[in-house]
Amino acid sequence: MNFPISIKANINSHNGNFSRDIEIQGGLTVLIGPNGGGKTHLLRGLKQPLASIVPGKKVRFLSAGRMGLLEQYRSDYNGHHGSNPDYDGANFGSKHDTTRRHQTETLNGDFQTLSERADILIKVQERLRKLFKRDLIIEWDAGTLKVVFARLDTTSKPYSSGREASGLLHLVGILAALYDDEVGALLIDEPEVSLHPQLQSFLLNEIISAAGHPSEGGYKKIVIMATHSTEMLRITKPSDLTSLIFCHDLDKPPVQLNPSDEQLKNRKLQTLIARLGQEHKLSLFCRRPLLVEGPSDVMIASFISNKLELHLEAAGSQLLPVIGKGQMPVVVKFMRLLGKNPVVLADADAFTDDMDLVQCFLANSPAADASASKLGAPSAIKLASSTYSDFCSLVGPNWGDISKLAEGHPYCVNAEEPVDDKVKRRSAFCTLMSLAGSDLKGLINADKWSSMKDRLEVVLRLLEESGCFILRKGAIESYYQASDIYTSEGKPTAAVDEIEFLDQIPIAEIREKLGDLVRCIEHASDGKRIDEAESLRDILLSIAAPAAARLSANEKTTTQDINILAKTILGERANIFKCSVDGEKLTIDIESKILNVNGFPVTIDKNDDVVKIIERVLRSNA
Template identity: 55%
Template structure:
């Protein structure tokens, strides 16, 4: 037997079970996905699928909470311990050794160190040379004790209860890796508690033993579920076939076939060979947001914070794509991985051609529907028609728009060989930079205003499909109150722009950066977090009956007692009182900040309307 191995697994969930299939194309397979996407459920289900491929060896599963009962000796785990019992840490009795491969915590691996002197030697050597530590295994009254000592200075050994949790995790995982009785190791979040460099070391050790299990060999199948880029080694297109993307427990995971034709594409192979940490981060998101460079990342991050747009929380991740023409390739690659890439592109991405646009609108039903309402048979035909008419207009009537277009950086920074291209770029931006009334004056036949209206429809269609265009040019064209004569700048310019943004009002930012903010909100694709919404029902459940009593003349009634009767302890969030014959509602919590409170509600006012108005503006 050899790779690939096709595994069928039954994933148990709270609402039933699901049948899942994944393929192990090599020794190390990585499960990726956000919290709650089903990685751990899938990983655990493989315990029952792998034994047939083990050549008589064990399947070992290590949970993300693998410290397990060890926490009794490392923390005040229930708030009643007082002094923490560091020095009493033990890891079971000799009878527990028989269950060491079934134990899902590190206790099983420390039992392995007690059983296997050869594995202990391998770990001791690495600890001594790399971390200036030694690990000691002893039996004390029938209980297994683990101690550590420092090799870089004199001192007595100390209990494992006092050792750094990252090193404890490392020792346990290494014991499982070096155990040749184990044919498959299933690791949930191997990065837990580990410094990035420690994670990188562990990955190298895993790669060293990953392979097909066989008698007389320590090669083993390793499957991990991780949130760490340090646990990914992607050096070639073939490595992608060992990634399994989980998006939801009830949805089949996504995995590229090992022989997928797309992996043979030279451009995709070149892109993968250049993957950096930022690209790896995008592998952990469902909706990566592609931008055209580090300056875009800086500005988008700042605007997202100013506008309370939670990109990462919504499963998005800013990903700078360097190099013109790379965007369509990256989009294609991310879609292969089951992702929904969103793009914020400079205007030249459209002015230069439709390659990027076609990557978004081809075979997209929303785009086809929009094109149909405008009399086109499909979205590509619509885009091609508008782009072609635009190019013809610029070529034939440049002089009509030149006085405006020549002030744009696309024209100012042009080279002689790019003059036709520069005209298209500068003109496209000019259509959106000058007022419609000015465009009307450029030609008696209204050609320029008409082509702008057609582009607006086209850009709306692109946006519906996830492609957003910076209509002023590049991100720098939005700086300094829209000075579009500036050339593409450096990250330091973006940092300086953030300082200016902090001095602007929210409405000014909304106007100036409308194109960018629209894209960010599309990428976040969630409603804004408003604590007022969560508070509304609680308030109304109390204010309505309280106001009714006030209206009936019961001004001396204890309205806070009424609130407690209705809501119990939740009533502590706010206070009710009567001042000047009005019901006064205050927010008592120090962590919920609603600017329009306290509010007063007169007898003849509608409490529902009053509360809703106050919460709507908070």
């Protein structure tokens, strides 16, 4: 069965019993509406009919109050504890609860899943380690499930889950449910509960990644969630609206758009939707806002962030469009006034027109001055000022040297006649920064232009170290591979078309063609990338090394011997791997369908250096 799927939800409420007809258009459906609008009733009413849609899979319901019984250890829940909760007594049930983990509507069920599924635990741990500098340990204490957290950025001791932030507990539970490939449909009531706005954006990415039809394989599942948060909505095109269900009142049928509605094809509506977003509000919550020049820049940068799995929002950044000429320095100063550390991705004219933006990043910057002093300059701003002045002096009288090439740049093509000095500087800069090799040497006064390019690169590197990235080719449209680089109208629409093209090409090519943007996004996100191979390394070595040693010491070692050894060493985690012996060779394959790790199966000869082989295989995932 494929989408769309028609479902009749049976509602059992305090106002009586009734049914609601719902169309599931894709992997993710979102119920929105006010408190009392009937979202939770509808969500619960979908549980039973979904069971027939995902045969052989579980239907999991996560309530908004999913902290459940855990709260008794995190608060003085009855007023008898003198405001001293029993933090260290926090637990997630007993061994007897494991068989009911998919029926349990609280976090207990999800942490029980983590105790049973080592591969899901690895996926969760990797995200906690890289994005939140946390680790968690699952342990059984006299038949009771305990969870211990540890901070990776301090030397403090591990601590009970009863002391961890409720937002992280919610996040861990939802991630475990999302990654569980035994679940075919997941119903989540208010996934944003206790989550910081940037964590909501990260969770939405993970939800979208998991959403789909179970027949697609992996851990794809139908996800239906009810939310009050605009951060849990992603609307980039009209068709996204059809996955929204508007609940206005419990006693009234919900409203859902028909995909065949002609209004959804209206170009003005498409442009409007392409500009929707919560960037301005979200930027107030992040540590390192990424300021860009407009909606097209937001769309392209957001795509690159997701494509490269850099997770801007989870890393404490947030895209923020700054509309209006000359507004970027003003917004940078405002953000700093709020105690934030803004990163800028600006068009070339922000550098060639004046020194205002450069002043924001290089004036009174000890780090930039230190870098400049290594180059023999008195300060970063003086180095930049002298370079800028000399560049302007070079372009004026020597425009003819480069004009034949520069006049084809969008800055010139889209400019009003006659072309003034400002446009000449813009076009000359972009042309010069794009030239290399024989093209650069072929210019009249090539030595002067080549020397100027080197000096400009030094200044641009200083700016990038300080968080200011200049688009060397001009505006974002100058980097387009499929859409018109001369686009001056309908820019969001052109950006949508460009994204569709970029989504089909290899990541390596995106890094090459859009290097300026990639460097900026890596800087804003601190370059953190999800790499499950790293989390798998120690576990793999703990079995590969002793297994290879046993094979070397005993020629009669069998596949069964190695698998028993793995079980002894790793316990339940041994189920991640499948080991086999063929003569003097050991082969280790990965059994999990949800871990995204390349390089398997790994074959090791009894005389091989196990560590080098494992490191080489896992490095291939970088």
